[in-house]
Amino acid sequence: MQTHEIRDRFTRHFVKSGHTAVPSASLILDDPTLLFVNAGMVPFKPYFLGQQNPPFENSTATSIQKCVRTLDIEEVGITTRHNTFFQMAGNFSFGQYFKEGAIRHAWSLLTSSVDEGGFGLDPELLWVTVFLDDDEAAEIWEKEIGVPKERIQRLGMEDNFWHMGVPGPCGPCSEIYYDRGPEYGIEGGPEADDNRYMEIWNLVFMESIRGESDANGNFEVVGELPKKNIDTGMGVERVACLLQNVENVYETDLLRPVIEAAEDLTGTKYDAGSQQNDVRFRVIADHSRTGMMIILDGVTPSNEGRGYILRRLLRRIVRSARLLGATGETLETFMNTIMDTMTPSFPEIADNRERIIRVAVNEERAFLKTLESGTQRFDVAATAAKEEGAQVLSGEQAFELHDTYGFPIDLTMEMAREAGLEVDMAAFDRAMSEQRNRAKADNRAKKHGAADESLYRDWVDNQPTEFVGYDNLVHDSRVIGLVRDGETVNEAKAGDEVEVILDVTPMYAESGGQTGDRGRIVMGDTVLSINDVQKIGKKLWVHKGVVEAGGLDLGSTVRTEVDEKWRHGARQAHTATHLVHAALREVLGPTAVQAGSLNKPGYLRFDFNYTEQLTDAQLEEITTIANQAVDADFAVNTLETSLEEAKAMGAMALFGENYGNEVRVVEIGGPFSIELCGGTHVAHSSQIGPIAVLGESSVGSGARRIEAYSGMDSFRYFSKEAALASALAQEFKTPSEKLPERIAELADKLKAAEKEIAQLHQQQLLSNTADLVNQAETIGEFAVVTVKLPNGVNAGDLRTIAQDLRGRMVEQAAVIVVASDNGGKVPVAVAVTPAGVDKGIKAGDMIKLIGGYIDGKGGGKPDLAQGSGSNVEGLDDAFRAVKDEIFTK
Template sequence: MENLGLNEIRESFLTFFEGKEHLRLESFPLVPKNDNSLLLVNAGMQPLKSYFTGIQTPPSVRITDCQKCIRTGDIENVGKTSRHGTFFEMLGNFSFGDYFKQEIIPWAWEYVTEVLNIPKEMLYVTVYLEDDEAFNVWNKNTNIDPLHIFKLGKEENFWEIGQGPCGPSSEIHFDRNVKLGRIKTSEEFIEAGNEDRIIEFWNLVFTQFDKDEKGNYNKLKNPNIDTGMGLERISAIMQGTDSIFEVDTIKNILNEVSRVTGAKCGESPASDVSLKIITDHVRSTTFMISDGILPSNEGRGYVLRRLIRRAARHGRLLGIKNTFLYELCDMVIKNSCVAYPELSEKSSYIKKVVKIEEERFLETIDSGMDILKGYIEELGVNNDKILGGDKAFKLYDTYGFPYELTEEILEDVGIKIDLKEFNTEMQNQRQMARDARGHSDYMGNADNVLNLIPKDIEIKFEGYDKTELFSKVKVLISEGEIVTELSKGSKGIIVTEVTPFYAEMGGQIGDKGIIFNDNFKAEVYDCKKNISGKIVHLVKMIDGKLLAGELVTLKVNEDRRNEICRNHSATHLLQEALKKVLGDHVHQSGSYVNEDRLRFDFTHFSALTEMEVIKVQKIVNDNILKAYTVNTSVMTIEKAKESGAIALFDEKYKNDVRVVSIGEFSKELCGGTHVKNTGEIGLFKILSESGVAAGVRRIEAITGINSIEFLEDKNNQLKDIASTLKCSEKDIINKLQIQLVELKDKEKEIILLKGKLASSSVDEMLNNVKEVKGVKVICGTVRNMDSDALRDLADKLRDKLGDGLVVLGSSVGDKVQFIAMASKSAIDKGIHCGKIIKEVAMIAGGGGGGRPNMAEAGGKLPDKLDEAIENVCSIIERLVK
């Protein structure tokens, strides 16, 4: 049994199954495709589900891969146990109706005992108690000791999720302590698993049944094989360690965390937990960001934010006050880039995202501390020792303030958290997240009408060079069913052998147009692809009747298509221009192209300046005017990357790809439609630049006739302004500057008038001084005086009064303003402006407060202004003891 490294084991597994005629696939991104049931890929077979359900045809009936996975269900156990982690890799081999138990069981045994060289006396196998076939294959086709095979129940060895494909499984286990002797019974075996003596490391699932709604298990015509082996777990076994944190690649990261934080493993249980949490979480975040995920307050972005902030918080517990996680990403990349070269390619981007999120957390954790101190003071005033769970949850959810940190700080001052209420809030949030993901059928692929098209039907797209052609109707669908005809007034789906219609994909909207022959006419109002990539025309029957099998003419709305092409080609020029102005970290994060405008989302960490927007726009227009020829070519993905073609950040491509080149300026992988020459784009105009998420900016722009109409509209607005100002267009600025000077002069006059008004009000109010509880009081109302003028008036009255209190109110429109000012001697007698103004404002439907010497408030009921001021003296009587 050789001590093999994690990277060596991964390669040996994939090579072994390549030798068994399996196609090796690269890991799919962590973001699930065509699956709303999951935020993140959490199992090796998840990205292959559509192959198991038959919705998509696999590239081979035999596949092997190593899939990146994220699971956060046991996040609280990370660092506290030896085997929990949020990021892991799952080795797998799969058969789609090809081989079955007779093949996989001997292969699994061969790999484990002959490639990994694990002694067979250290291995045990479990099978489903009714699966005699699997038991017999293990017994007869391998040299395992029959006494090392145990039959277990459904809970241990049967895989099913509700209805749909399911089946028994067989698990391979490793005995960590053979010195204790052979395990003799299934009960003893289960107990050994509970005590961690026995570790399951490879699960072979035999998908051979289809469970119906009545609970019957019907045999599948073509049973499948789905196996999964945790790479970290088998690495721990091969390296003779009890913990995944001792596995070579993970230990390298742990050692780096220790070096950066200065905390050594084994110093204390608490610091060990923090070191392991940081190690695991920085591993997860590095891979998540590499696959295009960015921190946010919802969905998978929230998972990423939580991991980064949790790791940062444990850094603070170890004494780190500044950003540090981004430095650790280098060690993650170094240890995994052989299998995942994209990590090296995106290294600077990954570190930038982590650092920005760390900096934000440092800001929010300080804000959270201020809020928590406020809660503590509030509890102290009321002599309360329990903080509401809703408040603790607000700190956690809004400010990223970990519950444990809140609990720890409160413990020091003898305060506890209402945990029940906190858990209720947390449960509500989780339910909202589940509801947001929506519902799906078995294995997460929504079974909709588009997927009714038989898999064996081939549909060819010839729309790159044609916008009109003849074809034969292969399938008609209406109201969720395959039908033989469509009639006038109905809506449906038409599928033809060949089509010039572009189906919505890659951010480009689907084509519109008509399909017709002598018997009917249908409006194509959209064009899409189903999950298996077949092009479907969504139509409304305008006239006549269409029968399946008829020959038809398909005609794309060419003017609309041309506008879309202009906008699409402009996005390619835009991306390259952004790279030149902002830097190579810019990557496409999303796009939407229709006939009216283009929208382009890209990775960047701050708003563009006005000058940067101008530069980007100029570069795009310069390259439009150069009238570059737009060429397309099909090549292998390797050749495309070697040629410098830009690929989408988190996309998984087939081996052969389409490359769109615009002169020597731009080269991208793209399946969309484009202009033949950049001169066709006409004019490019940026309408807006904005932020859509942390680290993601958005540009909206127009081209062609739309940009000309936009400029004409602006020109007409300019003419209207000139007409209103009664000047020529070239004199608009001068005219406005003259008017601004005149306005300033008028403002000065108004200020002088307000001063005179205030002076007269001062004299009048000084003649009406009252005395309440030994304090001289001036209170009164003035009309149409804004807050600044009201403040100046109160200031003057207080100065004239000397010792005492001034309370004034004013209304402007439907708003009410109050102000109170008090001298030091009045405060010494018990006057508190904040408390007085609060009660005064409540009468006028408002609120406010402030310091003892000065306070302001607002109200919503102007008709209550006089009543509020009239109550000032009675309020003082009650409040001043």
């Protein structure tokens, strides 16, 4: 049974029983506790935490959520049961059925025949575990389902009690295992051998509330949830492994083709007796899929956060392929292969294929260059270690290669062995552990963000805000909540900074890149100036402002007024953002995918995933297309429809957004621009006014940013540009249309003059070098020049002089040291002729010696080195030390 059919059967089973099918959320959600969605229940957290009421019919849902877990990337492939990317199929009940319902649903799907829509697993091969004291679950399994008592095992907190790692919902769980047979391990059930007995489904009975952990990670259950909830997770990949009768998850229909592609590229065979090679094949298969899915959801490689995880994954693929024997680029082949296997389950891959390939291939090419530079850094470290007589490369240097240059530790160890060195793995592990601890501490700190909105939970659940701002800028409202200094209050006085919660509001809350409205709340003599509006739980509008006059009481009826000028400017900028996005895709193609935006009155910025700098011609074309859309006076239409219908219309969605079943579509000029968007917009594109694209820049690896003005801000920008052009035309006495030619002509003349000045400067510098040669001292077999040149000679000039002197003295063993006092800094250059190097003098050693006297440092090659210090008074002593060192040779 193919994996996509397993997914379909799971969804049909639960929809038939009344569950609402919920599409997988993006791997990237606006959740401060997570880099990636790592469990099927994550998109449902607000319902489990009680922050929101579930919007599903019957308060039940089912989903197949894409997940990524990357805590132990280095362990991937060593075991054959774990993947960094996996699909978690789950069913959820928010206060409806509980233990018996969850158990019956799971058992029915697993054991019903294939003809009846089930998976057809033999019930005699299924084992279950329950929490130690969960007699209720054990009895249901035995009495209601008919699982023999000897196949029901009780396990402790670590295995059969679920919680989120922070105070909140928790409860016992029951896991279902499949006995793969004696060839996989010993008898005795899951507690004896969890390799033979493979876990395929976890049923969480969420019924309690846990408290804070103590220093040892222990916690107490402090209460019961108002509703008993069900959260289950079935591992799609593991079930596929069983139903396809293969040894492990890497040999299923999704990953085996990648291994076969790797065999073709490397000439090495999988499962040919080398455990080390098999691990590398699994790393390639696993990371190719995970990397592809992360890129699909809008991430690009970088040195931090999600981008850093993606970079590590892609680089481990490249390194593994090279260790298996690949000599050229590999990622394009691997990405195409994994996209072929995954597209039946994720059709959106087809529309993003070119972009995914581009991101992966560019990262591979960059890493191949990194391998070259990292190898050079390794060679320097290894040479220094051997010169010092050491047989060990320090753990700190190995960690630097790993952390700074992206070198996997296995690569460093292999290269060290080839150089006759070992790596201080204890020190490396300490450095890695310190880094992980810092990351975990940061993650623990972030996890508490989930509790920040608890103050607003009752309003979110029971009194959500009604937004009427699409059609109204003024509306009567009732004050249903006041918050000051993080606490609810019943009144606010003049001068108070306060958050106001209204039953209905015309004010737009910041979201989708559009900043919140500005405006006023008034009641008689009371005036409250609103400077920001934020949204909590997607349902509650929080108006932040200052009471400028009068006072405000809980329950008051007020008049809420949007600043019309502010809203008009925001509408212009937000609609302009849509036009720029459409123009961008027209010029660059569909691979330019939105990665974020900000729009406020008169200004917009638009981030998109793209790996190349835009040319001036491309920017000009984007500006022209966007303004042609303004001139066309396109109608801006909005409609609310289902997510599926919106996608069928071709509407683009923002990565990272978790859309509900009903979405708002903004359409401008028919097919010109169709996007999912909850923002406010002008009625016709001509109301935007001119759009001035200011330029574009990099905001990270594979990410670019366009900035632009709209409306009157754009007009003012163009006016200033015209005034500047007019002033320049007058200054240069040339028509404005010929300014570029005139400026280019002057620039060429300036460059020629600068070149001539530089040549004259160099001639002047070198005019006295013959005299310096004549002043050389003879020390043993060496001719030595040590001279402090006039103040103000910079490091570049010193280098030129040193090289010239070396050329004049090339026939003898000579050492040249030139220095200067350059504004408090002491630059120094040392040059040694080939004969001098042969006799044991190295410029790099000399520069280090000098550095000790002038409070400086430096380095270089044996024949030329440079450095600088801050103690000019130490130069004479430094010169003497150089001569003494030469005398000993």
